[in-house]
Amino acid sequence: MAKDLTTSPLDRQNILNNRYALETLEEHLGLGGTYYEEELLFTKQQLVELFGVSESTIEKYLASHSDELSTNGYRVLRGAKLREFKGLMDVSVIDYGNKSPALGVFTFRATLNMAMVLVESDRARAIRSRILDIVIDVMAERTGGHTKYINQRDGNYLPAAYQEFNYRKAFTDALDNYLEMGKVKYGIYTNKVYQLVFCENAQEYKQILSLSKKDSARDTMYAEVLKAIASVENGIAAQMQAQSEQLGRKLKLAEVDALFNAAETNPFLKPIIEDARVKMASRDLGFRDALHQKLEAYIQSVPESDFEKFLGEASRSLEQQLSDPEILAVFKRLKDR
Structure with a gap:
């Protein structure tokens, strides 16, 4: 049956809980981001550029889907972790400037989550389509082409x-x-x-x-x-x-x-x-x-x-x-x- 990821939290989470699909998506989508502590992270400014939307649009979804995004890896870096992360990045992609005491970051999983709910972005729509195709391919590969058994x-x-x-x-x-x-x-x-x-x-x-x-x-x-x-x-x-x-x-x-x-x-x-x-x-x-x-x-x-x-x-x-x-x-x- 056709899936509309923008309206179905269940379908979104079923994809985001699938580690094998996430590994393939990270390899094939090439969204960018920065590795920190063996995890791919994105700043809010990077999501603005990735999806071609305003900062206020990202903020709107952070507010409306806060629990879901947090479950899937959105978090705020502070203190030593923030300093370490900033040291890996160009200041231009950090949301609040180099002196900010805190910085919200999205894991790859949370970034996909944002792509699944963001209706204002053509780029997010294209990513959603690619996500569904890759998930189908991964399921077919790992189950030998069918799921009956x-x-x-x-x-x-x-x-x-x-x-x-x-x-x-x-x-x-x-x-x-x-x-x-x-x-x-x-x-x-x-x-x-x-x-x-x-x-x-x-x-x-x-x-x-x-x-x-x-x-x-x-x-x-x-x-x-x-x-x-x-x-x-x-x-x-x-x-x-x-x-x-x-x-x-x-x-x-x-x-x-x-x-x-x-x-x-x-x-x-x-x-x-x-x-x-x-x-x-x-x-x-x-x-x-x-x-x-x-x-x-x-x-x-x-x-x-x-x-x-x-x-x-x-x-x-x-x-x-x-x-x-x-x-x-x-x-x-x-x-x-």
Whole structure:
């Protein structure tokens, strides 16, 4: 979907939290600046020249976006740090003159932030366009050209998927043994689990992610989502068994539905379900450009740690993980439990 960085703080932060995109942007944009303490810094006067706007325009955005710009690196230098920084620069690009007791500086990240919000500048508009192109290229390069299975690059995915598989078997066995209903029950109650965890049924989920009929929805789910699904499946299965044995018969449809209704308000499940919703909604929008409308209230910016997890050196394809003896040892421990 098209992104308007000037109006979307979420889209801006998702880019600015992506260290790999920032490294490529710094290399290719060539915006200038001065290195100080291994960080590229810009003065307000440099931003005036870079974007072709007045000093008062920069001040206006500093006031209107102060929290965001500070989060992304804008700060004020004073004392020894200011003297050291001034010693590296031509006085003409220092905002307040050589005798000023303080100087506001923008990191490269904060400078990009300013380019994303500055609507008065054609140069900022061109930089925004270049930013979006480079971010797309970086994502494609680091994920092998697609993001459908970016979830599987998480080192926690395989153990979570294996555990969920086991709990899924316990759940379907419970449906077999304790629910008086035909085979249609498997699809119905799978969708009830999905709706309880992330408010969508399987078909809705596949449509949002543009999955084909042959694609497995669970193969694309994040570890945290699989853990939430497993928690619900395991809890419902145990409750079905207990209630059926107490009654001395299989359960009726309404009785199992009542268990699901109770699970929706279960305080023990609430934290894990809310975490799964935040992870799914935020990551799918940030990584897959997929919007879960029913989870819009849970969307947050993707944290820097997630970019490391899914794009960084520690992230590996499923094939690489399966060849790792340590991962295989984890599977053996799970199997032997």
